[in-house]
Amino acid sequence: MQLAWMTGKSANASPPKATDESRFVMQYRPLGSSGLLVSPICLGSMTFGSPVGKSDAVRLVHHAVDVGINFIDTADTYEGYDRVLGSAGGIAEKICGAALRDRRDRVVLATKVGAPVGPGPQDRGLSINHIMSQLERSLKYLQTDFIDLYIPHWPDKETPLETTLKALDMAHRQGKIRCVGMSNHSAAQLCKSLWIADRWGYLPVAASQIPLSLLKRDFQHDLDFCAEHNIAVTPYQTLQAGLLTGKYRRNQSPPEDSRAAEKPGWMAEMSEPLFDQLEAIEKLATQIDCSLTHYALAWALRQPAVRSLVVGAKRAEQIDDAVASLAVTIPDEHFEQIDKICPFPWKQGDPVRG
Numbered sequence: 001m002q003l004a005w006m007t008g009k010s011a012n013a014s015p016p017k018a019t020d021e022s023r024f025v026m027q028y029r030p031l032g033s034s035g036l037l038v039s040p041i042c043l044g045s046m047t048f049g050s051p052v053g054k055s056d057a058v059r060l061v062h063h064a065v066d067v068g069i070n071f072i073d074t075a076d077t078y079e080g081y082d083r084v085l086g087s088a089g090g091i092a093e094k095i096c097g098a099a100l101r102d103r104r105d106r107v108v109l110a111t112k113v114g115a116p117v118g119p120g121p122q123d124r125g126l127s128i129n130h131i132m133s134q135l136e137r138s139l140k141y142l143q144t145d146f147i148d149l150y151i152p153h154w155p156d157k158e159t160p161l162e163t164t165l166k167a168l169d170m171a172h173r174q175g176k177i178r179c180v181g182m183s184n185h186s187a188a189q190l191c192k193s194l195w196i197a198d199r200w201g202y203l204p205v206a207a208s209q210i211p212l213s214l215l216k217r218d219f220q221h222d223l224d225f226c227a228e229h230n231i232a233v234t235p236y237q238t239l240q241a242g243l244l245t246g247k248y249r250r251n252q253s254p255p256e257d258s259r260a261a262e263k264p265g266w267m268a269e270m271s272e273p274l275f276d277q278l279e280a281i282e283k284l285a286t287q288i289d290c291s292l293t294h295y296a297l298a299w300a301l302r303q304p305a306v307r308s309l310v311v312g313a314k315r316a317e318q319i320d321d322a323v324a325s326l327a328v329t330i331p332d333e334h335f336e337q338i339d340k341i342c343p344f345p346w347k348q349g350d351p352v353r354g
Contacts, residue, residue: 026068027326029307031108032206032232034179036148038108040301041322042071042234044312049091050080051262052314054098061099063316065106067323072096073209073234073310074142075112075153076134081263086116086123090141097143110149111138112183112209114156126156126164135171150177151209154184161189162196169202181207181234187222194229206230209310211237212303214244214281214296214342215274221345226305235300236310241267243274244296246282250275257314280341284334294325299338302330 028037043064048057061072077083078092093111100107113134116124124130138147150171152164171177180203182190190205197204208226210219212235226233239245241259248270254260260267268274278292285295300309311322 026070026323028070030232031149031179031234031307033204033230034149034206034232036108036179038071038232038234038308039069040308040326041069041297041319042073042110042308042310043069043319044236044310045072045074045092045096046078047080047312047314048074048078048095050082052080054095056314057092057095058099060313060316060319061096062103064313064319065103067319069319069323070106071108071110071234071308072100073110073236075115075151076138077112077115077117077153081266086119089115089117090137093138093141097141101143104144108148109142109144110151110181111142111147112151112153113138114153126152126159126167128163128167128170131164131167131171135176139176146175147177149179149181149207151181151183151207152185155189161192162200165193165196165202166200169197169200172203179203179206181205181209183209184211186219187225190222190229190231191225207232207234207307208305209234209236211235212300212306213238213240214299214338215240215268215277217342217345220303221347223304223306231305232307233303233305234308234310235306238300238309238311239293239296243268243270243278244281244292246278246292248278250279277341281338284337284341287334288328288331290325290328291321293321294328295330297322297325298328298330301326302335 026039028039031038043061052060074092074096076093077089079087079089080091100109113131114124114126122130150168156164168177168180182193182205185208190208193205196202208231210233212219216237223233247255247258248260281295282292285292297309300306313319
């Protein structure tokens with residue numbers, strides 16, 4: 001259970017609205033070794049700018065904070081559907097900065113660095129030069145003196161990990177970042193980063209942001225490593241761009257305001273095998289009287305080391321719906337069935353133990 005419902009009802013009973021403060025208590029979770037506590041739902045901002053305009057995005061941030069979400073995620077590249085490789089980005093950071101102007105002390109604010117923000121060779125990557133210049137821009141756009149969680153967005157094959165960690169430690173010593181995460185990095189890369197940090201006295205990685213959902217389990221084997229080394233996992237794409245919300249149906253056109261209708265290039269192919277999986281998962285959700293959305297989020301929060309789910313929203317009710325999923329408990333016997341529907345990634349066999 002991630003929420004306390006002050007009603008005495010079962011975990012899967014219809015929860016009260018998240019705005020009913022007399023009955024709702026958010027249970028915060030430790031963000032790895034950082035000492036910070038975060039809500040199990042993190043508001044993502046990738047669509048801020050387009051299709052979520054500034055005024056609507058500001059209202060979403062305010063609503064999220066008001067219902068107890070204290071974790072906001074953005075990136076220096078985010079600008080919604082207008083994003084193309086190498087465009088300047090910064091739109092989502094500016095919106096978050098405006099939204100948090102009088103709420104900054106109530107949130108753990110995360111942003112990312114490393115993806116291209118221009119056409120030049122120095123406009124990307126995890127070099128000291130790029131990290132320091134982008135950090136200053138992020139601080140300016142976010143209207144803050146420090147970033148709570150600063151995250152290299154993607155691995156950079158051209159820059160040694162030692163160089164990146166040195167830059168992040170410099171920023172920490174300057175008081176500009178409080179803790180460090182990594183995004184889209186494997187357990188092997190996280191392990192190397194911990195070794196480097198221990199050797200040179202750098203700030204250790206506290207969080208890992210990876211894609212993880214019932215339909216995308218590529219990083220599944222990395223979760224045990226993160227749990228063992230106190231690295232909080234904060235997955236994105238847990239609803240798989242809306243595929244796990246129940247809005248898409250076999251042989252039906254996608255809804256007008258859906259990702260598939262607005263930005264089809266950002267969606268997976270909707271094949272017959274995919275709908276077989278979706279319908280089988282929804283059948284399990286129906287058995288415990290919950291929606292597909294709630295089931296998908298509840299499953300992710302049961303995975304090792306997972307502490308908070310980065311969830312995007314266009315409307316306030318979608319935030320409430322994500323928060324309501326925290327009251328759902330998936331029965332233990334469902335997990336074996338889930339693994340059959342959504343096969344676990346390949347795992348090397350054990351010739352000794354079988």
